[in-house]
Amino acid sequence: MLTLNETHDPQLKSWVSSANEPDTDFPIQNLPFGVFRRRQAAEGFRIGVAIGDQILDLRALRGAQVFDGGAQIGLDACQGNTLNALMAAGVDIWTTLRLALSRALREGSSLRPQLEPLLVPQSEAEYALPATIGDYTDFYASIHHATTVGKQFRPDNPLMPNYKWVPIGYHGRASSVVVSGESFPRPCGQLKPKDADQPSFGASQRLDYEAEMGIFIGPGNALGTRIDIDRTENHIFGMCILNDWSARDIQAWEYQPLGPFLAKSFASTISPWVVTLEALLPYRTAWERPAEDPQPLPYLTSERNKAEGAYDIQMEVLLTTDKSRSSQAEPARLSRTSFRHSYWNVAQMVAHHTVNGCNLQSGDLLGTGTQSGPTPEEAGSLLELTVGGQKPLELPWDEKRTFLADGDEVIMRAWCEKPGYVRIGFGEARGKVLPAQL
Numbered sequence: 001m002l003t004l005n006e007t008h009d010p011q012l013k014s015w016v017s018s019a020n021e022p023d024t025d026f027p028i029q030n031l032p033f034g035v036f037r038r039r040q041a042a043e044g045f046r047i048g049v050a051i052g053d054q055i056l057d058l059r060a061l062r063g064a065q066v067f068d069g070g071a072q073i074g075l076d077a078c079q080g081n082t083l084n085a086l087m088a089a090g091v092d093i094w095t096t097l098r099l100a101l102s103r104a105l106r107e108g109s110s111l112r113p114q115l116e117p118l119l120v121p122q123s124e125a126e127y128a129l130p131a132t133i134g135d136y137t138d139f140y141a142s143i144h145h146a147t148t149v150g151k152q153f154r155p156d157n158p159l160m161p162n163y164k165w166v167p168i169g170y171h172g173r174a175s176s177v178v179v180s181g182e183s184f185p186r187p188c189g190q191l192k193p194k195d196a197d198q199p200s201f202g203a204s205q206r207l208d209y210e211a212e213m214g215i216f217i218g219p220g221n222a223l224g225t226r227i228d229i230d231r232t233e234n235h236i237f238g239m240c241i242l243n244d245w246s247a248r249d250i251q252a253w254e255y256q257p258l259g260p261f262l263a264k265s266f267a268s269t270i271s272p273w274v275v276t277l278e279a280l281l282p283y284r285t286a287w288e289r290p291a292e293d294p295q296p297l298p299y300l301t302s303e304r305n306k307a308e309g310a311y312d313i314q315m316e317v318l319l320t321t322d323k324s325r326s327s328q329a330e331p332a333r334l335s336r337t338s339f340r341h342s343y344w345n346v347a348q349m350v351a352h353h354t355v356n357g358c359n360l361q362s363g364d365l366l367g368t369g370t371q372s373g374p375t376p377e378e379a380g381s382l383l384e385l386t387v388g389g390q391k392p393l394e395l396p397w398d399e400k401r402t403f404l405a406d407g408d409e410v411i412m413r414a415w416c417e418k419p420g421y422v423r424i425g426f427g428e429a430r431g432k433v434l435p436a437q438l
Contacts, residue, residue: 005099012027012422016054025050026052026425027052030279030424032427034055034127035083050122055119071097094278129178129270135361136367142372146163148379167349173265176268178431184245184267184432186204187266208383212243214241217236217361217364217365221354222359223357228351229300229351233277237277241427243431245268246381250262271414280424283311284310287309287310296348309348311340314336318332318410318413319410335380336378353366408433
C-alpha cells in the first residue's frame with residue numbers, strides 16, 4: 001500500500017535551485033518520468049526525471065554507479081527508450097527508485113558532484129511518447145460532461161440508464177496517440193448535416209478538444225483474472241494530461257450504434273511527463289456519490305476507495321490562434337475544473353476494465369473521458385462551452401470561436417496544490433490544428 005513518506009515532506013529543497021521556485025511544476029516532491037533527447041543532437045531518446053527546469057538523464061545516472069539494490073534495479077529498467085520496463089517492474093521498485101532520486105537531489109546531497117553534469121535543460125530537450133502504448137481505452141467518467149452533452153441530443157433523457165451503474169468506455173486508437181508539441185491535420189470523413197438527404201465527404205467543421213487525464217498501467221493482470229479495487233495502485237504507474245481531440249460532425253453521423261470511430265482516432269495528445277501515483281498521494285480526497293444515486297456494485301467500492309479514491313487535480317484549457325500569436329497576446333483561458341468531480345474514479349475504472357477477465361499490460365493507457373465540473377465555466381470541451389456551437393466564445397483579441405479553426409493551438413495544464421504541501425504539476429499538453437489534407 002502506498003503511504004505518505006519522506007519524499008512528500010514540504011520542507012524538502014533541492015540543490016537544483018529552479019526546483020525550489022513556488023510556481024514550478026517539478027519540485028523535488030514530484031519527480032515525474034519522461035522520455036527525451038537533446039534537440040538537434042545525434043543521440044537517441046532516453047528516460048529522464050524532471051527536476052525544476054532540468055532533466056536528470058537516468059541512462060547516464062546508471063553508468064555513474066551511485067545507487068544499489070532496488071534503486072539500481074529501477075535504473076536498469078530505465079536503459080531503453082520507453083518507460084515500459086520500469087512500468088512493468090512494479091510498485092516496490094518505483095518507490096525505491098523515487099526515494100533514492102529524492103535523496104540524491106536534495107540540498108546537501110553528497111551525490112551532487114556526480115549528478116550535476118547529468119542534467120539537461122528542458123529548454124534544450126524534445127520529447128517522445130513516455131511508453132509504447134499497446135492499448136488505449138477511453139472512459140466517459142464525468143457526469144457533468146455526460147449530462148450537458150446528453151441534453152443537446154436527448155433533452156428529456158440526457159443520461160443513458162446504465163451511466164450511474166457502470167463506468168462507460170470504448171476502445172480507442174493507440175497508434176494515433178502523440179506527445180505534446182505535435183501538430184496534426186484537420187480530419188476528414190463523412191458528414192451529414194441535419195438538413196441533408198445524404199452524407200458527403202469533407203473536412204470536419206466542428207473540431208473540438210476534450211480535457212482529460214491519462215492513466216498509465218504498470219504491471220498487468222493475466223488473462224482471465226481481475227484487479228481488485230483495493231489493489232489497483234499496484235497496477236497504476238502514474239498519470240498524465242490527455243487531450244482527446246474530437247470531430248463532432250463526423251461523430252454525430254457515425255457513432256450510432258457502435259460508438260466513436262473516425263471522429264476520435266485521428267489524434268490524441270498527451271503530456272510528456274508521467275506523474276507517479278506516489279507523488280499524488282497528498283492530493284487524494286474522499287470520493288463521494290450522491291445518496292439518491294445508485295451506489296456502486298460491490299466490486300466497484302470499498303471503504304478505502306470511499307475515503308481516498310478521488311484526486312484533486314486542477315485542470316485548465318487555454319487557446320492561442322494565428323492572430324493572438326502574431327500580436328504576442330497571452331493565451332486565453334477557456335475553462336478550469338478539478339478531477340475530483342469525476343463520477344467514476346481511477347481505481348473504479350481499472351477494476352471495471354478487468355472484471356470480465358480482460359488483461360491489461362504495462363504501458364496501456366486509460367483516458368478518463370472529458371472532465372467537466374458542475375458549473376458552465378468548468379466545461380472540458382467546446383461542445384459544452386458553446387452549447388453545441390450556438391453561443392460563440394469571445395476571445396480577448398477580437399476573435400470568436402464555436403469550434404477550432406486551422407492554426408489554433410490548444411494548451412492543457414494540470415497541477416495539484418493543497419495547504420501544507422508543495423504544488424506539483426504535470427507540465428502541459430499542446431497541439432496545433434493544421435489545414436485538412438483533402
